Structures are given as structure tokens and as C-alpha cells.
Amino acid sequence: xxxxxxxxxxxxxxxxxxxxxxxxxxxxxxxxxxxxxxxxxxxxxxxxxxxxxxxxxxxxxxxxxxxxxxxxxxxxxxxxxxxxxxxxxxxxxxxxxxxxxxxxxxxxxxxxxxxxxxxxxxxxxx
Amino acid sequence: xxxxxxxxxxxxxxxxxxxxxxxxxxxxxxxxxxxxxxxxxxxxxxxxxxxxxxxxxxxxxxxxxxxxxxxxxxxxxxxxxxxxxxxxxxxxxxxxxxxxxxxxxxxxxxxxxxxxxxxxxxxxxxxxxxxxxxxxxxx
Numbered sequence: 001x002x003x004x005x006x007x008x009x010x011x012x013x014x015x016x017x018x019x020x021x022x023x024x025x026x027x028x029x030x031x032x033x034x035x036x037x038x039x040x041x042x043x044x045x046x047x048x049x050x051x052x053x054x055x056x057x058x059x060x061x062x063x064x065x066x067x068x069x070x071x072x073x074x075x076x077x078x079x080x081x082x083x084x085x086x087x088x089x090x091x092x093x094x095x096x097x098x099x100x101x102x103x104x105x106x107x108x109x110x111x112x113x114x115x116x117x118x119x120x121x122x123x124x125x126x
Numbered sequence: 127x128x129x130x131x132x133x134x135x136x137x138x139x140x141x142x143x144x145x146x147x148x149x150x151x152x153x154x155x156x157x158x159x160x161x162x163x164x165x166x167x168x169x170x171x172x173x174x175x176x177x178x179x180x181x182x183x184x185x186x187x188x189x190x191x192x193x194x195x196x197x198x199x200x201x202x203x204x205x206x207x208x209x210x211x212x213x214x215x216x217x218x219x220x221x222x223x224x225x226x227x228x229x230x231x232x233x234x235x236x237x238x239x240x241x242x243x244x245x246x247x248x249x250x251x252x253x254x255x256x257x258x259x260x261x262x263x264x265x
Contacts, residue, residue: 030205037206046202046205090214094210097208098210105256111252112251112256113210116249119243122238122241122245
């Protein structure tokens with residue numbers, strides 16, 4: 001466990017944290033609009049309403065930072081390590097969805113999410 | 127609207143399409159970058175020429191337009207379903223990329239990887255079904 005390895009792992013944690021923050025801000029902004037897009041004709045007015053929510057732009061900023069850090073990480077480490085560690089974003093997103101967005105995650109959904117995480121780790125390492 | 131707040135086939139297909147569009151974006155940006163591969167930027171005028179060449183690249187604008195479409199699809203989907211459903215279901219790219227490698231690149235896939243793919247498929251099915259049982263947060 002050397003210093004460079006710790007830096008890479010920390011950067012992957014930061015990229016997943018930023019991604020989670022970005023998704024949280026976006027989803028809470030969308031929830032606040034009370035505007036379900038149930039036809040293609042509504043997409044344009046939905047996007048205009050969304051663009052007028054100031055914190056949506058903060059969400060885009062976090063998303064861009066997350067992508068930049070991720071691209072940097074990919075140039076420095078092998079893909080299997082990066083992708084299997086990156087599966088922690090599912091843990092963060094699920095935790096944040098329950099704690100902050102008050103989504104109800106039952107046994108079925110939780111088991112499904114765990115299966116996805118295990119699957120990604122196997123695909124990345126196999 | 128509570129009754130419509132679960133994952134329908136249409137939303138599932140939209141989520142699957144984001145994976146394909148994501149690949150298209152990567153392809154466009156890579157093409158744009160490759161066109162400038164040998165360019166040396168050491169003076170100001172070379173810098174201007176480089177920026178000009180990148181900005182004139184149709185791949186750049188097509189890629190950016192696709193990013194916008196991707197965002198519109200993702201935001202639209204999030205207006206209908208829980209974040210804790212959308213994110214795991216969007217993990218299908220972990221299956222499509224190995225499958226493309228197998229079918230088109232004739233790569234050998236280990237048993238562990240096949241088991242991993244099976245886990246992801248089962249997980250996505252379970253998360254998808256869970257959105258019907260619990261109709262999500264009250265908003």
C-alpha cells in the first residue's frame with residue numbers, strides 16, 4: 001500500500017462523492033418542479049423550467065469536476081481497479097437517496113443494488 | 127401522478143439508450159482529440175490555431191449536442207422515477223461493453239466475468255421490479 005495508490009483511491013472516492021452530490025442536487029431540483037415528463041412534447045418546457053433553477057448549474061459543475069477527476073484517474077491506474085472501486089457510487093447514491101431524498105428502499109431494491117455492485121466487481125476483475 | 131411513478135418499458139429503454147449515447151459522446155471527443163494528435167502548441171498563435179481547429183471540428187459540436195440530449199433524457203427520466211432506481215438500472219453499460227467486446231472483438235470472457243454479467247442482470251431486474259412495489263418518495 002504505497003502513497004500513489006492511496007492518492008488514486010482518494011481521488012476515486014472524491015469523484016464518486018462529487019457525482020453523488022451532483023445527482024442529489026439534480027434530483028431534488030426536479031422533485032421541486034413537480035413536473036413529470038410523460039410525453040416528448042413536454043421535454044422542452046421541462047428543460048427550460050429546470051435551467052431556471054440556480055442550483056441545477058451547481059449540479060452540472062459537480063458533474064463536470066467528477067468527470068475531470070475520473071478521466072485523470074483513468075490515465076494513472078489500471079481499469080479493473082478504477083472500475084471496481086467506482087462501484088461504491090451505488091452505495092453512496094443509495095444512502096443519499098434514503099437519507100436526503102427520503103426514497104423508500106425496500107429489501108428487493110437493496111438486494112438488487114448489492115447484486116449490481118457484486119456484478120460490477122466481478123466484471124471488472126474477471 | 128403517483129400511479130405513473132414506476133419504471134415503465136419506455137423509461138427502461140430510455141435509460142438503455144443513455145448508455146449508447148454515452149459511447150457516441152466518447153467516440154466523438156476521441157475523434158476530435160485524435161485529429162489534433164501531432165499538434166505542438168508553444169506560441170500564442172499556435173494556441174489560437176489549435177483552439178480554432180478544435181472549435182471548427184464537427185465532432186466537437188456533435189459530441190456536445192449529444193451531451194445535451196443525454197442530459198435531457200436523464201433529467202426527464204428522473205422526473206418520473208426514484209434516483210435509487212435510475213442509477214442501478216443505468217449500470218447496463220457494464221454488460222453492453224463486455225458483450226460488444228465478445229461479439230465484435232472476439233475477446234475471450236472468463237467464467238468470473240460471465241457470473242458478474244449474470245449478477246448485474248439479476249440486480250437490474252430486481253431494482254426494476256422494486257419500483258412497482260414501492261411507488262417511491264412522496265413529493
